[in-house]
Amino acid sequence: MDIGGLVSTFFNTAGPGGVVVLLIFGGALTIYYFLTRWIIAGGRTGSPTASEDPSTKTDV
Amino acid sequence: MHPKNQHEKTILAPLHRVTTGDYLLWGALLALMLTGLAAWIWQYLQGLGITGMNRPVYWGVYITNFVFFIGLAHSGTFISAILRIAGQSWRAPLTRAAEAITLFSLPFGAGSIIIDMGHPERILNLILYGRFQSPIMWDVTAVGLYMLSSIVFFYLSLLPDIALCRDRLTNVPRWQQRMYKILALGWNGSPEQFRRLEKVLDGMAVFMTMLVVTVHTVVSWLFGMTVQPGWHTALIGPFFLLGAILSGTAAVVIALAILRKVYRLEKVLHTGLFNSLRKLLITFVLGWLYMMIAEHLTIGYASMTEEMTVLNDKFTGTYSLIFWSMTVLVFVVPLLVFIFKGKNNIGWMVFASVLINIGMWMERYIVIIPSETSPRLFHNMGQGSYMPHLPEVLITLACFAGLIFLYALFTRFFPIVPIWETAEALPGHTHTNETSPVPQPAASD
Numbered sequence: 286m287d288i289g290g291l292v293s294t295f296f297n298t299a300g301p302g303g304v305v306v307l308l309i310f311g312g313a314l315t316i317y318y319f320l321t322r323w324i325i326a327g328g329r330t331g332s333p334t335a336s337e338d339p340s341t342k343t344d345v
Numbered sequence: 346m347h348p349k350n351q352h353e354k355t356i357l358a359p360l361h362r363v364t365t366g367d368y369l370l371w372g373a374l375l376a377l378m379l380t381g382l383a384a385w386i387w388q389y390l391q392g393l394g395i396t397g398m399n400r401p402v403y404w405g406v407y408i409t410n411f412v413f414f415i416g417l418a419h420s421g422t423f424i425s426a427i428l429r430i431a432g433q434s435w436r437a438p439l440t441r442a443a444e445a446i447t448l449f450s451l452p453f454g455a456g457s458i459i460i461d462m463g464h465p466e467r468i469l470n471l472i473l474y475g476r477f478q479s480p481i482m483w484d485v486t487a488v489g490l491y492m493l494s495s496i497v498f499f500y501l502s503l504l505p506d507i508a509l510c511r512d513r514l515t516n517v518p519r520w521q522q523r524m525y526k527i528l529a530l531g532w533n534g535s536p537e538q539f540r541r542l543e544k545v546l547d548g549m550a551v552f553m554t555m556l557v558v559t560v561h562t563v564v565s566w567l568f569g570m571t572v573q574p575g576w577h578t579a580l581i582g583p584f585f586l587l588g589a590i591l592s593g594t595a596a597v598v599i600a601l602a603i604l605r606k607v608y609r610l611e612k613v614l615h616t617g618l619f620n621s622l623r624k625l626l627i628t629f630v631l632g633w634l635y636m637m638i639a640e641h642l643t644i645g646y647a648s649m650t651e652e653m654t655v656l657n658d659k660f661t662g663t664y665s666l667i668f669w670s671m672t673v674l675v676f677v678v679p680l681l682v683f684i685f686k687g688k689n690n691i692g693w694m695v696f697a698s699v700l701i702n703i704g705m706w707m708e709r710y711i712v713i714i715p716s717e718t719s720p721r722l723f724h725n726m727g728q729g730s731y732m733p734h735l736p737e738v739l740i741t742l743a744c745f746a747g748l749i750f751l752y753a754l755f756t757r758f759f760p761i762v763p764i765w766e767t768a769e770a771l772p773g774h775t776h777t778n779e780t781s782p783v784p785q786p787a788a789s790d
């Protein structure tokens with residue numbers, strides 16, 4: 286397999302660049318989405334929510 | 346469960362009502378933005394021929410704006426990510442104000458490229474026919490990823506405070522309460538959520554630091570990868586990066602001083618923070634001078650014909666006034682102010698920071714235009730000249746107005762000082778956050 290040829294084709298052909306950009310953005314979006322979900326899921330460990338806790342409900 | 350912060354009321358105070366002054370400011374900025382939009386539509390219909398750009402000056406004020414806005418955007422990442430990794434806890438009250446500059450200047454940086462294309466739909470060609478050989482593809486990838494990551498980094502660090510607004514601000518309009526409820530994503534402030542949030546932010550800070558270096562280096566490579574005189578130098582990457590961090594940090598000083606005054610945040614954004622930024626700025630100004638000397642001495646010493654044409658244009662020719670003014674504005678006056686007047690004096694700090702940003706815009710201009718007016722292929726392209734035309738001026742003003750508008754709007758609906766990061770203690774944490782250094786007495790505000 287001609288790895289050099291493959292790399293050269295990747296850099297010199299119109300099209301693959303756009304695919305790479307989309308893959309990078311898509312990958313980042315997916316990772317960030319799951320990270321955010323993971324953080325929020327940390328609240329399901331049994332602690333009272335702010336709206337359930339009357340002491341936190343104050344208007345300043 | 347929310348973190349306890351003695352300054353909570355002070356920080357939340359601006360969020361309670363929108364004043365007449367706000368409406369006037371927003372109206373004026375919107376008018377400027379609409380004028381810019383009209384100019385852009387005019388340019389779209391008539392073509393780029395109505396701008397000052399011509400052959401061989403293909404990049405003008407729009408690309409200057411692009412580099413400048415991307416540079417400003419480095420403020421947030423520097424203050425939030427780099428200083429976070431370095432364990433500089435004093436930075437906590439500044440983080441959101443700095444990150445907001447990043448978030449709101451990036452769209453105008455990226456947008457300037459689209460404006461420069463003449464027809465915005467041409468951006469699709471990058472996706473359809475993009476080849477990774479081109480630095481423009483590197484730029485789109487780096488800037489796009491930086492923008493996305495900045496939004497996520499900003500939003501995640503805002504999350505606990507949005508939830509706090511949801512629970513505390515019960516007398517604001519219903520749409521505002523609804524907005525907080527939706528954006529809070531059901532955050533309940535449990536110790537586990539805080540633990541996970543800190544973990545993710547720490548990890549992202551490392552990634553963002555790498556990204557910030559990549560982004561401005563890649564921006565500089567748009568120029569550096571060509572063989573144009575004045576651009577084709579390995580120094581251009583670090584030179585651009587240092588300039589970006591300098592202008593970004595100076596922009597943070599300006600934003601903080603205005604917020605402090607308008608929203609009466611003197612106790613939270615105390616003079617000690619400005620003194621810390623002053624020390625950083627002295628370092629950056631000196632670093633910038635070092636890069637300037639290294640860049641120009643190397644070129645001048647070699648005395649290559651094409652390079653000398655551009656260098657002479659800057660030093661003694663057509664662009665000498667801009668070049669030397671820029672040097673005075675970025676280096677001479679700010680350094681003197683920071684050393685002799687800036688300590689404990691916010692007014693002088695703001696003065697020097699404004700000069701730095703005016704000078705840095707001029708620096709971007711002086712990097713771009715002289716190389717284009719005297720191109721390497723002079724015999725084919727001829728001597729060029731460039732003067733921005735009305736559409737470019739109006740669109741530039743609109744971009745600055747847009748940045749200020751978004752920033753002003755944000756500060757009226759979200760806490761501009763992170764409440765949870767400056768809290769005395771976080772839920773479930775045994776340690777006490779030492780995020781707010783002891784205020785130093787201000788000689789004058």
